């Protein structure tokens with residue numbers, strides 16, 4: 001017996017961030033067994049070994065301790081329900097979760113980002129668990145982000161990165177405002193740029209932009225989105241719309257002849273590139289929509305007249 005508080009120890013072990021796997025096997029009478037495990041580890045490349053630790057508390061413990069073959073399935077982000085099913089569902093777990101049998105009749109979980117079919121290399125008792133070492137005979141893997149587990153909770157690196165990418169400090173929203181053969185621009189110490197405003201609510205960009213420009217005395221018809229990109233360096237999301245003005249330029253804006261657009265200095269390379277594309281496309285009034293970041297992206301065809 002140990003003097004250590006097992007609950008505190010379990011919490012301390014849980015500080016280690018892991019992925020989540022489902023370990024499966026088939027008993028000699030053909031019954032399929034599976035449980036969720038984060039005790040998985042790779043062990044050796046030559047021979048190709050991995051391990052997982054089934055606990056003695058499992059209703060299927062003996063089936064895993066004695067098995068000659070088993071499989072380890074590394075779950076993908078979004079497969080929390082699969083993990084929960086194989087951790088606590090008391091009925092037929094395999095009827096709940098799409099799966100496919102491997103060449104040896106062991107279930108593989110569909111959508112797992114890696115699947116390892118193994119023969120048992122060694123099965124060692126270790127306290128209240130068994131160390132089940134498998135020799136990998138076949139495996140699959142994909143680029144999809146995995147499901148994470150830490151401190152008793154699931155997490156998703158892929159999704160968290162995507163959210164981080166979106167938590168830019170501000171959204172800059174601007175308009176390429178055409179009026180006769182001119183475009184309205186603002187001049188700043190760093191160069192020219194389309195009239196723009198800093199906005200907070202990404203759900204009302206068009207409305208807020210139109211109102212802000214009207215306050216500056218520019219009454220316009222806002223058209224299609226023209227360029228949407230993230231500038232990671234400046235932690236800024238940018239959205240520019242095509243527009244036509246109903247009258248003279250607003251405060252702080254000047255009407256620049258369209259033919260002069262390629263000759264100007266702009267505030268950033270991304271804006272310079274957008275204005276070069278605009279001056280080309282304005283000739284045929286056949287515009288595309290740019291989606292990407294400040295350096296790379298795609299122009300999607302969009303024939304739109306404003």
Ligand SMILES: Cc1cc2nc3c(=O)[nH]c(=O)nc-3n(C[C@H](O)[C@H](O)[C@H](O)COP(=O)(O)O)c2cc1C
Pocket residue numbers: 020034035036037038039040053054055056057058059060083086087088089090149
């Ligand atoms: C994220 C997570 C990781 C787990 N890791 C293990 C593990 O490594 N070994 C283990 O024996 N049980 C582990 N469990 C618990 C078992 O999945 C759970 O006790 C088992 O599915 C119960 O099955 P049973 O109803 O057949 O006894 C884990 C559970 C979760 C949610």
